[in-house]
């Protein structure tokens with residue numbers, strides 16, 4: 001095999017077209033991510049293939065945009081996988097690559113949603129469940145979140161307490177012991193309930209972005225043994241607090257609590273919102289549509 005031949009399949013020269021579209025193992029990736037079949041016979045240059053795919057496809061603009069995005073991420077994923085293969089000789093290239101591309105796409109969509117939130121405007125007021133909302137007058141909100149790192153097994157929880165003006169009454173993150181992400185989320189909810197009780201708040205909405213925990217607590221039937229003791233504790237505590245409601249919200253509406261959870265996990269310590277310079281948190285508060293605390 002000469003040096004120009006593809007080191008993966010040994011079938012053709014290692015051209016851009018071959019690496020991204022022609023090499024055998026990429027077939028399944030194109031099909032599963034983009035729904036595209038690559039016809040080797042009609043393949044000339046990458047540019048030509050790309051414009052053909054895009055022009056031939058007379059879909060609506062949004063669908064086309066989606067396809068172009070998927071193509072870009074697929075190229076990136078295939079390229080990255082090839083590079084890794086040179087260095088590490090990793091196996092099951094196809095499966096891992098599909099997974100990685102899908103994850104990258106999802107992440108990208110999440111970031112995009114945060115940057116361009118779609119609002120329904122009612123009386124000039126922004127109403128969107130994509131963003132954090134102030135509670136009604138006389139009510140408080142306690143947002144909580146858990147963060148878990150699979151590699152280090154270090155977890156953090158974040159708590160943010162705000163009133164109906166959006167004023168931050170309490171905000172902190174704690175590094176905790178948790179065996180997995182679900183446990184971290186459950187510990188966060190328990191902490192939120194305890195803080196509510198400790199602060200003597202009466203009309204409170206506790207918000208989590210973990211629907212699994214939420215439904216376990218609401219239904220009072222715990223399927224997952226890993227969180228069973230926590231869910232039972234939380235249920236018990238909540239029954240003692242009649243005007244405290246647990247709600248599930250989107251992750252994009254829980255950014256402040258998420259920040260504290262991640263920060264505590266990263267620093268492996270207690271992170272007190274009051275000790276952080278306001279400017280470092282401005283982005284966090286403004287992402288929730290409220291002003292930074294003084």
Ligand SMILES: [Zn+2]
Nearest residue numbers: 006008009023
């Ligand atoms: Zn090849």
